[in-house]
Amino acid sequence: MNKKVRLYSSLVLVGLTLGTTVATTSVNAATVAEDNATTSISATDKNSNANTSKADDKISVSTNKEMGPGFYDTGFNLKSWEMPSLADSDFLSEIKAGAMEGWTKYKILPSLTAAQAVLESGNGTSGLSQYPFNNLFGIKGTPGQSWRTAEQDANGNVYYVNATFRTYPSFKESIEDHNALLGTAPRYSNLVGVKNYQTATARVKADGYATAVNYAASLNNIIVSDGLTSWDQEAFNTTDFPHNAVDESVITIQYVQNYGVLAYNSEGNSIGGSNQTFLHGTKWRTAGTKVINGEEMLQVSTDEYIPLKYTTIGADGTVTINYTQGYGVLGYHLDGSSIGGSNSVLKTGSVWKTDGAATINGQIMYKIATDEYVPKEFTQFGNGK
Numbered sequence: 558m559n560k561k562v563r564l565y566s567s568l569v570l571v572g573l574t575l576g577t578t579v580a581t582t583s584v585n586a587a588t589v590a591e592d593n594a595t596t597s598i599s600a601t602d603k604n605s606n607a608n609t610s611k612a613d614d615k616i617s618v619s620t621n622k623e624m625g626p627g628f629y630d631t632g633f634n635l636k637s638w639e640m641p642s643l644a645d646s647d648f649l650s651e652i653k654a655g656a657m658e659g660w661t662k663y664k665i666l667p668s669l670t671a672a673q674a675v676l677e678s679g680n681g682t683s684g685l686s687q688y689p690f691n692n693l694f695g696i697k698g699t700p701g702q703s704w705r706t707a708e709q710d711a712n713g714n715v716y717y718v719n720a721t722f723r724t725y726p727s728f729k730e731s732i733e734d735h736n737a738l739l740g741t742a743p744r745y746s747n748l749v750g751v752k753n754y755q756t757a758t759a760r761v762k763a764d765g766y767a768t769a770v771n772y773a774a775s776l777n778n779i780i781v782s783d784g785l786t787s788w789d790q791e792a793f794n795t796t797d798f799p800h801n802a803v804d805e806s807v808i809t810i811q812y813v814q815n816y817g818v819l820a821y822n823s824e825g826n827s828i829g830g831s832n833q834t835f836l837h838g839t840k841w842r843t844a845g846t847k848v849i850n851g852e853e854m855l856q857v858s859t860d861e862y863i864p865l866k867y868t869t870i871g872a873d874g875t876v877t878i879n880y881t882q883g884y885g886v887l888g889y890h891l892d893g894s895s896i897g898g899s900n901s902v903l904k905t906g907s908v909w910k911t912d913g914a915a916t917i918n919g920q921i922m923y924k925i926a927t928d929e930y931v932p933k934e935f936t937q938f939g940n941g942k
Contacts, residue, residue: 645680652693653788655732660792663740664750667792668785669757670735672776673766675783681728691725694735698723713770754780754789798882798905799941805843808855808868812837818867822860825850835863848921853914853933865914870938876923876931879941880905886935890928893918903931905941 652674656667678686678693685692690702701723710716725731739745744764751757758776761767769775780786794800812818817832817839835841841857846865848854853871854862865871880886885900885907903909909925914933916922922930933939 648675648681649783651681651728652732655729655736656788657792659732659736659740660789661796663736665736665739665748666751666754666757667788668754668780669748669761669776670732670739671783671785671788672758672779673735673761674732675779676772676775685722686728686731689724690722691727691731692722693728693731696723696731696734696738697721700724710768711770752789752793754786794937795906799879800937802879802940803870803937805846805855805870805938807840807842808857808863808870809840810835810837810863810867811869811872812867814838818863820857820861820863821849821854823847823849823862828861831861846921848914848916851913851915853921853923874911875908876911876925876936876938877908878903878905878931878935879937879939880935881941882906886931888925888929888931889917889922891915891917891930896929899929 649671652671653667656670656674659665659670660667674681674693677683677695681693684690685695685702685704692702697720699721701721703719704722705717705719723731723734725734739748739761745761745766747760747764748757751760755773755777758773758780761776762773766772810818814837817834817836819827820831820835821827835857841863843855843857846853846855847862849862853865855865855868856862866874878886882905885902885904888896888899888903890896909923909931911923911925913924914921915924915930917930921933923933923936924930935941
């Protein structure tokens with residue numbers, strides 16, 4: 558599949574011929590990743606070729622206000638490039654698992670990893686990111702591949718260096734190396750555990766990962782335009798417990814396109830014709846929940862309730878234990894008695910299929926096994942306290 562390249566308002570040099578080292582590629586925002594233990598290039602090595610490049614080796618570049626800040630090949634034609642409004646969705650899908658793992662294993666923000674991959678590799682289209690190199694982040698080191706790359710000094714002036722960049726079997730290993738670098742190298746220790754993407758992007762620039770003057774701003778643009786903060790929230794919700802309860806104040810009907818679901822009254826009787834109102838995709842404000850006919854339903858009008866299983870928040874029919882990390886919660890029998898030892902099984906973060914609900918000891922609990930229920934307050938629908 559032909560992937561599209563997005564041009565961001567930063568120093569991302571595209572369409573440049575790189576001489577004899579590589580036949581065709583794009584020059585990405587230059588990166589510095591020298592602190593990894595297995596890297597053989599130091600920060601000072603990075604600039605060693607800045608003043609030794611011959612004048613006739615340099616590419617003619619100039620500013621271009623039509624294209625945005627930065628320097629571009631003087632022969633570059635803006636109209637010859639397609640500029641999609643979002644990063645390539647297939648590329649994002651391919652790197653998501655690795656970016657999420659970065660938070661789980663090293664507490665490196667997924668949106669930062671994703672944005673760097675998009676920016677550094679041009680959505681996986683740069684020469685360095687292609688097989689057999691598979692280097693998404695411009696990480697330097699040996700063994701690897703010699704490459705000529707454009708960088709910027711503090712004043713935004715472009716210069717060129719020849720460096721050795723690592724190669725990987727696939728994108729997966731490239732992302733893992735990036736996560737380990739940011740998560741373990743002393744230079745990037747101030748990124749670990751940061752939850753605010755703007756703080757993370759400012760720090761990764763300040764730490765010397767890249768020389769591009771607008772590097773942090775470019776990453777921010779990608780994160781915002783591609784909605785990558787949703788990856789961060791997803792990561793937080795699966796690792797940081799207890800987390801805030803799922804918002805039930807507004808629900809969206811999840812059923813079949815162009816069809817609706819029946820509402821029920823508090824006595825458990827279906828309301829005729831209500832499926833013509835509660836259509837798939839419609840949104841409704843709620844006023845609490847109640848167990849009706851052995852399942853939890855949300856009140857959407859006076860004595861009108863919608864089953865949780867027919868909403869986007871409950872359609873998968875599972876509950877995740879939301880308590881203190883490393884601990885579990887007790888399950889209960891329908892008669893209200895606790896199940897001894899069940900807290901060693903119902904561990905925080907574990908996911909359970911539900912088969913109904915009941916009001917036990919004055920609170921809603923979800924059925925997860927024969928005569929075994931877990932309190933709602935200790936699931937994603939409660940605050941875990």
